[in-house]
Amino acid sequence: MSRLQDALTRADANLDAALERLFALLRFPSISTDPAHAGDVNAAASWLVDELASLGFAAELRPTAGHPMVVAHWRGAPGGRRVLFYGHYDVQPVDPLSEWRSDPFEPRIETRDDGSKLIRARGASDDKGQLMTFLEACRAWIETAGAPPVDVSIMLEGEEESGSPSLTPFMEANRDELKADLALICDTGMWDARTPAITTMLRGLMGEEIILHGPSRDLHSGMYGGPAINPIRVLARILADLHDENGRVTLPGFYDGVPEVPPEIAAQWARLDFSAERFLGEVGLRAPAGEKDQPVLNQLWARPTCEFNGILGGYVGEGFKTVIPARASAKVSCRLVGDQDPHAIREALRAHVRARLPEDCTVEFVEHGASRASVMNAALPAFEAARQALSDEWENEAAFIGGGGSIPVAGHFQRILGMESMLIGFALDDDAIHSPNEKYELRSFHKGIRSWVRILERLA
Template identity: 60%
Template structure:
C-alpha cells in the first residue's frame, strides 16, 4: 500500500474526527440492552442503524434474524473476494451492538445514554456513556477506518465481511446457532475482533491468548437433617469441615494446584515474549495496591504477569451451608456447597480437568458422606500462532501509529466467540482493541478515552493497509 495513499487516509481521519464522534454518539443513544426484553425494539433499531451505515460504505448490508436479537451482516463489494482470484486476504470483522443494563442508575453521574466528552481526573478527555467502550466505541473504530478508506480511495483495501451480533452480553446463545447455520457464508482467511484492550493509555497491545473456563458446583451431604451440635457435636460428620478440607488441599504452599494431571500440556510462553513482559514491570504495587492487596497469590516461581494471564488458575467463587442468618444457631449442617472455577490455558482439556477435579474430590469424601456435582460451563483456551503473518503485520502497524512497541499479551479472561470462530469456521482471530482497565465496562459511568477512539480509527486504517500487502 503506497505510503502517500495511507497518509491521505490518516489525514482524512483527523479532519473528519468530529463527525466520527457524532456518528458514534448516534449509535450510543440507542438503548440496545440485550438482557431486558423491554429493549428488544431498541436492539432492532441498533441493528437497522448499523446496516444502514455500512450500506453507505459500499457494503451489501442487511439485518438478519436469529432466534433472539438480530445480527448485522455486511459484505464489501470486490477486492479479494473468494471467487475473484485476487491475492489479497479476506477478513471477517466481529463486533457487538448490545450493551449491559445500566443498573444501579443512581450511581451514574449523568444519563447513561446521553454521551458526552468529559475531563478525566488525570486530564484525559473521555467519552462517558453506556456502550462507549463495550462495544460500540470499539466496533466504530473499525467502521470509521473503513469509511476513511472508502472516502479517500473509493474502495476498501481488502475484502471484508462485517458480522455484528446483538447478544454478546447475554452469552451469544442465539448467535452461535446462527453462525453454525450460515458457516459457509462466513468463510474467510482470519477474523478480526475489536473487544480487547491496550496495555496502558499509550501502549498498544494485541491479545494473543485467552484463557478457557471450567465452572463446577460441589454439594456434600452428611446426615439426613441438620443436627444439634450439643447433642451430636464430636460424633457426627460436619460436611462444611469435609468441604473446606478438600478445597484447602487444592493448593500447595507454593501456590500450585494439586489436582493430579492438572498441568499436563501446559506450555511456557516463548522466551522472547517473557522478556518483553519483564520489561513491562507489572508489580504488586501497581496491580494489587489499588484493590487493597499487596502479595501475589499465584505460583511463587512465576511473574505476576504470568499468574494473571498465561498460567491456569483455580478459584473458589462461593461456599455456603448451615446457618448464616442473624444471631446464633448451633447446628451441624447436613449439606455444604461450593462453586469452583478454573481458568485454563492452551493445552488443557476442560473435560479432562473436570474429571480430574471430580475424581480428586470424590477420593476425599468420607464413607458416611456423599457428593454431587453440577457443571455450568466448559470452554477451551485459545492461543494465536506466534508466527502468524497477520499478527506481525498488525503489530508493526500499531507500533507505527502509537510510537511504542506493541505488547503481545495474554488475557486472563475468556471471549467465547473466538472459540466459536475457531470451532465453527476454522478461523484464527486477531484481537486488537483500545480499551483500558479503568473504562468501567459493565459498571456505572462507563467511559472510552477520546484518544483510544481517535487513534483506534487510525490504527485500523494502518492495519488494513498492512494486511492488504500480505499474500493470501
C-alpha cells in the first residue's frame, strides 16, 4: 500500500477513538464572550496542548491579554515546506438554553431514519469538530509515516467568537515563529452535502453596540408619558433610518470600495446549483430581503449588509408594565466586502446615531470587532492541489466559492504575515452553528479527516 493509503486506513481505524477525543473537547463550555466561563476556556486550551504534545508536537499554552493561544510546531519534514493551521476552540453562547433538546455540553451521536449520523453539541461544527479533523489527520500521518508530509505549525485561538481582540497583537509579536508557506483555516463549509469547497472570498465585519440613555430611572408612562423622552422610540428611529426602501444601507460612504462581481466569478456562480427558494426555504423564508437589484448569491457573498443582532429596552418579562425605560440598546453588525473600511463605517454609524439623538438622550458605543473583507489568491498551485485532493475524497468536483461570514484571520495572515490562506471546511448550512441544537455530520468529521490526510500529501 502507498503511504497515503496507509494514513487513510489508519484514519478509518482511529475513528471511534477520534470521536472520544472530540467529545472530551466538546464537554468544555468554552464560551469566550462570557466572563463566567473563562476557566472553561482555559481548560479547553490546556486539553489541546496536552493532546498536541502527546502527538509529538512542541506545544505550548501562550498567554494573551485575553484567552490563551495554543501554539504547536512539528519540524523536520523533508523539503522544509511548512503550513500553519488555524482553528478556534471557543464557542458561541448557548441561549436560549430552553430550545436545546439535549445538553449543549454533553455531546452525543444521533442517528437519523436514513441511518446517517450526526454529532450534537455546541461547538460540534463551529469549530471544535472542524479543528479536530486536522489534528486527527496529523495523527494518522504520524502514526503511520512517523511525521506529517510537510512541516506543520498549529495556532488555535480562544477568542474567535468574541471579536479576536488578542489575535493581531499575538501575530505581530510572533511574526517569525508563525510565518509559513501557506495558512490552512478550517472554519468554513461545504457547498452542499455532496460538494466539498474551498472558500476564496470572505466578507469582513464591523460590530458595534449602541446604548441610549434617557431618563435617570425607569418612569411610569402614566405619570411621565408625553413629555419624557423614550429611548426605545429614539432607537427605533435610528435603526429604521439605516436602510432605505430598496434594502440599501443609508450611511454616507457605506458603499465606497464595494466592487462589482468580476464577470468570470459571476459566471462560475451562475453555474452552481444554487436555488434561492431552497436556501431560504430551509429556514422558513421565501422572499430575498437584501438589496432589491442584487441576485441572492451576490447579497450573500459579494454585497455588504447592516444587520441588527440584538435589541433590548424596558420591561420584557411576562405581562405588561407601562414603563418608560431609562435605557435601550442594540447590537449592530455590518458585513463588509472589497475595500470597505470597517473604521470609516463605524464612524459613519456613530455619526448617524448622534445626528438622531434628541437633547435628552446620551449614547454610549461599545466596539465589537473590525475586519476587512478578503479575497484569496486562488491562482496559487496549492489551491488546485487541494481542490484535487477534495475531489478525490468526495468523488465529486470540489468548488471555489464565496463566503458570507467573516473570518478575519485570513486577512490578518495576508497583512501581518504576508501569507495566503486556504479556507477548507466540512460544515453544512443546516449545522445551526450560532443557534440551539448545533450539530456536525459524522460524515463531515470522518471524511474531513480523510480530506486533510490527502491535502497534506498533495501539499508536500
